[in-house]
Amino acid sequence: MSRFIILTIAAYQKFFSPETGILTISIFGEQKICPFYPSCSEYMKQSVLSHGAAKGIFFGIKRLARCHPFQAPRIDHIK
Numbered sequence: 022m023s024r025f026i027i028l029t030i031a032a033y034q035k036f037f038s039p040e041t042g043i044l045t046i047s048i049f050g051e052q053k054i055c056p057f058y059p060s061c062s063e064y065m066k067q068s069v070l071s072h073g074a075a076k077g078i079f080f081g082i083k084r085l086a087r088c089h090p091f092q093a094p095r096i097d098h099i100k
Contacts, residue, residue: 023074030066038062056092061085064097 036042040060055061065081072080084097 023069023077026069026074026078027066030062030069034060034062034066055088056094057084057088058094058096061088 034041038060040055057064059067061081061084064084065077068080069077071077
């Protein structure tokens with residue numbers, strides 16, 4: 022299950038992510054969009070690798086819930 026989630030996140034990052042995706046770089050240009058480091062998709066991928074599928078997805082969803090346009094830039098470390 023974890024492997025499938027990691028592959029899904031990697032596909033999202035490669036094609037659709039606003040910062041690294043092939044499709045969106047042509048639309049937005051290469052610019053920093055996400056106020057967090059690492060990006061939410063990378064954070065979720067690292068969480069799944071560290072904690073397993075269920076707990077990693079939980080941490081990723083918590084991170085996505087904190088993301089909004091008025092968020093100050095910050096670095097989040099994997100728990």
